[in-house]
Amino acid sequence: MNNFEYYRPTRILFGKGMISQLSSLLDKAQKILLLYGGGSVKKNGVYEQVAKALEGYNYSEFGGIEPNPEYETCMKAVELVKRENIEFILAVGGGSTLDAAKFIAAAAKYEGKDPYDIITEEYEVKDALPVGDVITLPATGSEMNGNSVISRASTGRKAAFVSEKVYPEFSIIDPQTTFSLPVRQTVNGIVDTFVHTMEQYCTYDVNTPLQDEWMLGLLRTLIQEGPKALAKPEDYDARANIFWCATCGLNHFMSLGCVQDWATHQIGHELTAFYGLDHGQSLAIILPRLLQNQKLSKSEKLAKLARNVFGVEESVDLKAAGVAIYKIEEFFNFIGMKTHLADYGIDAGEAAEQARKALAMRNVKLGEKGAVTADTAFEIIRNS
Amino acid sequence: MNNFEYYRPTRILFGKGMISQLSSLLDKAQKILLLYGGGSVKKNGVYEQVAKALEGYNYSEFGGIEPNPEYETCMKAVELVKRENIEFILAVGGGSTLDAAKFIAAAAKYEGKDPYDIITEEYEVKDALPVGDVITLPATGSEMNGNSVISRASTGRKAAFVSEKVYPEFSIIDPQTTFSLPVRQTVNGIVDTFVHTMEQYCTYDVNTPLQDEWMLGLLRTLIQEGPKALAKPEDYDARANIFWCATCGLNHFMSLGCVQDWATHQIGHELTAFYGLDHGQSLAIILPRLLQNQKLSKSEKLAKLARNVFGVEESVDLKAAGVAIYKIEEFFNFIGMKTHLADYGIDAGEAAEQARKALAMRNVKLGEKGAVTADTAFEIIRNS
Numbered sequence: 001m002n003n004f005e006y007y008r009p010t011r012i013l014f015g016k017g018m019i020s021q022l023s024s025l026l027d028k029a030q031k032i033l034l035l036y037g038g039g040s041v042k043k044n045g046v047y048e049q050v051a052k053a054l055e056g057y058n059y060s061e062f063g064g065i066e067p068n069p070e071y072e073t074c075m076k077a078v079e080l081v082k083r084e085n086i087e088f089i090l091a092v093g094g095g096s097t098l099d100a101a102k103f104i105a106a107a108a109k110y111e112g113k114d115p116y117d118i119i120t121e122e123y124e125v126k127d128a129l130p131v132g133d134v135i136t137l138p139a140t141g142s143e144m145n146g147n148s149v150i151s152r153a154s155t156g157r158k159a160a161f162v163s164e165k166v167y168p169e170f171s172i173i174d175p176q177t178t179f180s181l182p183v184r185q186t187v188n189g190i191v192d193t194f195v196h197t198m199e200q201y202c203t204y205d206v207n208t209p210l211q212d213e214w215m216l217g218l219l220r221t222l223i224q225e226g227p228k229a230l231a232k233p234e235d236y237d238a239r240a241n242i243f244w245c246a247t248c249g250l251n252h253f254m255s256l257g258c259v260q261d262w263a264t265h266q267i268g269h270e271l272t273a274f275y276g277l278d279h280g281q282s283l284a285i286i287l288p289r290l291l292q293n294q295k296l297s298k299s300e301k302l303a304k305l306a307r308n309v310f311g312v313e314e315s316v317d318l319k320a321a322g323v324a325i326y327k328i329e330e331f332f333n334f335i336g337m338k339t340h341l342a343d344y345g346i347d348a349g350e351a352a353e354q355a356r357k358a359l360a361m362r363n364v365k366l367g368e369k370g371a372v373t374a375d376t377a378f379e380i381i382r383n384s
Numbered sequence: 385m386n387n388f389e390y391y392r393p394t395r396i397l398f399g400k401g402m403i404s405q406l407s408s409l410l411d412k413a414q415k416i417l418l419l420y421g422g423g424s425v426k427k428n429g430v431y432e433q434v435a436k437a438l439e440g441y442n443y444s445e446f447g448g449i450e451p452n453p454e455y456e457t458c459m460k461a462v463e464l465v466k467r468e469n470i471e472f473i474l475a476v477g478g479g480s481t482l483d484a485a486k487f488i489a490a491a492a493k494y495e496g497k498d499p500y501d502i503i504t505e506e507y508e509v510k511d512a513l514p515v516g517d518v519i520t521l522p523a524t525g526s527e528m529n530g531n532s533v534i535s536r537a538s539t540g541r542k543a544a545f546v547s548e549k550v551y552p553e554f555s556i557i558d559p560q561t562t563f564s565l566p567v568r569q570t571v572n573g574i575v576d577t578f579v580h581t582m583e584q585y586c587t588y589d590v591n592t593p594l595q596d597e598w599m600l601g602l603l604r605t606l607i608q609e610g611p612k613a614l615a616k617p618e619d620y621d622a623r624a625n626i627f628w629c630a631t632c633g634l635n636h637f638m639s640l641g642c643v644q645d646w647a648t649h650q651i652g653h654e655l656t657a658f659y660g661l662d663h664g665q666s667l668a669i670i671l672p673r674l675l676q677n678q679k680l681s682k683s684e685k686l687a688k689l690a691r692n693v694f695g696v697e698e699s700v701d702l703k704a705a706g707v708a709i710y711k712i713e714e715f716f717n718f719i720g721m722k723t724h725l726a727d728y729g730i731d732a733g734e735a736a737e738q739a740r741k742a743l744a745m746r747n748v749k750l751g752e753k754g755a756v757t758a759d760t761a762f763e764i765i766r767n768s
Contacts, residue, residue: 003399015387
């Protein structure tokens with residue numbers, strides 16, 4: 001097991017009716033910014049529950065955060081935060097809204113020349129406004145981590161920053177808020193969670209049997225519960241199980257001491273930036289081809305997955321690894337997720353070339369062994 | 385899944401050489417109390433590493449915390465804390481030292497008449513000094529929870545309190561510190577972790593598949609790694625895996641939203657209080673008999689355990705449950721843990737009567753359904 005540090009001071013309130021606890025978590029003396037997205041929270045009753053809990057509190061609103069939150073939109077919110085002396089940001093909605101809240105919280109306290117610095121790899125966030133959330137989409141795990149992914153239209157770049165300073169103080173999860181999710185978003189969330197887990201699991205063994213048990217257990221649970229929620233959108237337990245998988249899928253607890261990958265995400269971000277694919281869609285396209293490309297070096301973990309998650313009895317690791325990749329893609333297709341660029345009318349050759357240029361400019365060496373270069377990404381996308 | 389709240393702001397530093405990070409976690413302006421037990425930390429080199437990290441810091445020492453920490457000893461430390469205006473308590477050693485630190489931290493800020501109130505169920509801790517630790521025994525999970533168990537010689541009572549106010553600010557875990565553990569303590573720790581997991585897992589199903597996967601995965605890992613550490617005490621990975629199991633076994637993360645039991649612990653505490661049995665020893669005696677006594681109501685979970693952990697193929701739940709109980713006791717015996725009172729020269733009938741009296745006085749209804757009364761405990765112990 002590798003050495004690790006873990007610190008995650010977010011308070012989680014999970015379950016039916018938990019939004020009513022919101023007022024007990026906020027300070028009446030603080031000026032709050034209520035941040036949300038495209039308005040789905042006004043349709044599904046969540047806004048109403050939040051507004052009720054905020055009665056008597058001093059708050060402003062900012063809506064219109066995009067599904068892949070835009071730097072430019074976030075900066076408008078930062079202006080509002082400064083103008084109105086906001087002291088606490090309450091994000092209500094999906095991971096995108098929460099990611100935006102984290103960036104806005106850091107940008108409001110940023111004192112340098114260009115707040116986009118926050119998203120570049122060299123900069124370390126020194127201070128941020130406190131953030132809390134009512135999270136309504138099981139996918140990003142943003143509710144229990146310090147990650148934030150921000151897009152910038154003017155440069156076509158989608159990039160992440162990570163900081164302890166933007167851990168949510170609290171996250172409220174009521175699985176009932178996901179009953180009305182469109183099928184597409186439910187599927188995206190299942191795939192996103194699946195791939196988060198794969199990025200943490202599918203590298204090479206450093207003797208972490210408990211962590212492997214937990215990651216494989218999460219994959220098994222997703223495969224079992226995902227179709228239930230799709231078949232019966234108001235199945236509370238299925239929705240709760242999927243949401244808890246999503247939160248645990250990226251609070252990094254289950255993979256402490258393990259070697260991680262994240263190449264699928266970084267290549268996927270390029271597809272989202274160029275073609276506007278949903279994050280989950282981009283991952284479902286890249287993962288099978290990346291695993292195929294890296295099969296030899298990932299064969300031990302893939303074979304373990306084949307046997308433990310899909311019940312494959314093949315004893316040769318490399319053969320079992322191939323079956324695992326096939327079974328993963330089959331699962332994505334089974335729940336209605338497409339796994340080829342052509343399914344979205346995108347030319348794979350052109351996409352591959354676009355991504356190669358962008359990744360070569362940053363001179364990337366992705367993956368757990370730095371083996372995924374811009375040229376490798378080209379191969380992976382061309383095969384997609 | 386049941387509703388739940390989770391908050392665990394402890395920073396974990398896990399791995400080789402992590403004790404050297406201690407100074408970066410402490411404030412030089414604070415007066416620190418260095419708390420430890422019977423002196424094993426002076427033999428295994430941990431005290432030396434801590435003293436080195438504390439060079440230039442302002443600290444006092446208090447040694448001699450017992451394996452089942454005594455209220456009377458703790459109160460002597462509280463006097464020292466008050467006399468010397470201690471502002472931070474650093475526990476170095478096993479869970480007992482850390483449990484004592486938590487009580488001392490709360491008692492130093494207690495303003496009522498009798499600090500023993502803290503340990504009674506009615507009292508809620510309002511404030512406590514900050515606590516941090518270098519934990520050297522994988523067993524109690526105290527390094528990532530707010531639990532503390534304190535014994536009181538004058539009344540023969542061993543009891544616990546739980547408070548968010550005493551979560552360690554940080555816990556440093558270097559598995560190398562466990563290389564020199566006596567076999568008895570290694571075995572105690574494995575059994576303690578096993579039973580902690582059973583208390584959280586083995587009740588009745590409320591549709592928590594991820595949590596069940598994680599708890600069963602932890603049991604499988606313990607069964608796999610425990611014997612390795614016993615066979616080769618300096619096997620770093622086996623020691624690391626056992627320690628991480630112990631921490632995860634009682635930080636309550638893996639059982640969020642589940643129904644819990646804890647009757648084995650409460651009955652076991654009586655045996656420790658009367659006969660001075662090690663905590664782990666008392667649990668190994670009680671658990672198999674308690675499961676036997678409650679087999680009918682726990683049969684679904686026991687059968688799942690039999691199949692998933694022990695590979696039992698029996699399809700009738702009640703029969704599989706019986707095999708699970710047998711297999712658990714067999715595992716305890718295999719790693720060298722005795723499972724009968726007679727093994728320690730204790731008369732089961734007498735012990736049963738003693739415990740019945742003590743538990744009847746408190747009118748207990750233990751277990752997930754409140755079905756374990758003083759009379760049930762009598763039956764369980766008499767069969768031990």
